[in-house]
Amino acid sequence: xxxxxxxxxxxxxxxxxxxxxxxxxxxxxxxxxxxxxxxxxxxxxxxxxxxxxxxxxxxxxxxxxxxxxxxxxxxxxxxxxxxxxxxxxxx
Numbered sequence: 001x002x003x004x005x006x007x008x009x010x011x012x013x014x015x016x017x018x019x020x021x022x023x024x025x026x027x028x029x030x031x032x033x034x035x036x037x038x039x040x041x042x043x044x045x046x047x048x049x050x051x052x053x054x055x056x057x058x059x060x061x062x063x064x065x066x067x068x069x070x071x072x073x074x075x076x077x078x079x080x081x082x083x084x085x086x087x088x089x090x091x
Contacts, residue, residue: 008058011068016051019072020044046083050076 023043027035054072063071 006059008061008063008068009055011063011065012055012058012072013051015065015069015072016047016054019076020047023047046076046079049079 020043024035024040027040050072053075054068057071058068
């Protein structure tokens with residue numbers, strides 16, 4: 001019984017994890033303090049959603065790291081736009 005490792009899904013989560021850590025680093029440097037746990041958790045949800053959706057799209061495909069990263073960033077921007085779009089700002 002051969003089990004095939006799904007690299008597209010794993011790559012999406014690696015990219016999401018690295019992106020989240022870089023995001024926290026940039027936020028810490030720009031705020032000159034660590035972001036609150038609640039704020040960091042809110043953004044973690046966006047990275048996880050983008051990782052899962054990208055992983056499901058890239059599953060069973062032989063995509064490069066770059067293509068998976070581009071798809072991840074696109075989905076992440078969509079989740080940010082939905083969460084912090086014009087209606088969210090008005091409330």
